[in-house]
Amino acid sequence: MNILDKVHKARELTERQIYFKDLDAQRYGKRAKAPPVHRALQQHQTSPTARYSVLGNIGGSSTETSLPQFAPAKMIEQGVDEILHLKISHSLLDYEEPSTIVLATGDAALAEYSDGFMAMVERALRKGWSVELVSWSKNISKTYLKSDWVNAWDGRFKIIYLDDFAEELLCA
Structure with missing residues (x-):
């Protein structure tokens, strides 16, 4: 395998990509398809709050930690x-x-x-x-x-x- 060979993977979305994805969702409603969430993180998404916060706002804290969002997997260049x-x-x-x-x-x-x-x-x-x-x-x-x-x-x-x-x- 060559380091420049394409690999099949889902890239994590950048903050900028998430911003525009959310903007599209606001503009177009349900027509804007959300990118899939990594399987390892799906188990943590039991409520809408948990989707954006690892702790789900436990104890009333307003600090949120965003879970990674991923684009659909495809063959891509890497590195x-x-x-x-x-x-x-x-x-x-x-x-x-x-x-x-x-x-x-x-x-x-x-x-x-x-x-x-x-x-x-x-x-x-x-x-x-x-x-x-x-x-x-x-x-x-x-x-x-x-x-x-x-x-x-x-x-x-x-x-x-x-x-x-x-x-x-x-x-x-």
Whole structure:
């Protein structure tokens, strides 16, 4: 088995995915299908309160601990982003003199097993590296576009939009 082989699994939903799933449920009512709950957790879901809290609000506490929610199981890649994060980390550790990282992604979300590309970009910038982010304008996370964040790096963070090269890319 190769580390890059697809695996059959149900991914845990992120807080953002849960937020939008709940928003869809409010908008569309019962038509919005809730993702399945992991079998190990089903036994704990005896009441609506227990669905969102491990303790079910015992003793009147308002602190809730959310149980994980999962997307339907399917064949997925696993660890691809994390391998790239590891390679970026190696560059940051192995080279004493900062250079430039060119990263082709618009993704700023957390990865399944690491902090995600945004965290890697910020680590590089904090260590004095320059980062050129290459992405399509419609696929770039708004997190990379926040002016306060961009301006904090004294011009060492640059976005290169692939849209500007679309004709050349599509004609090749």
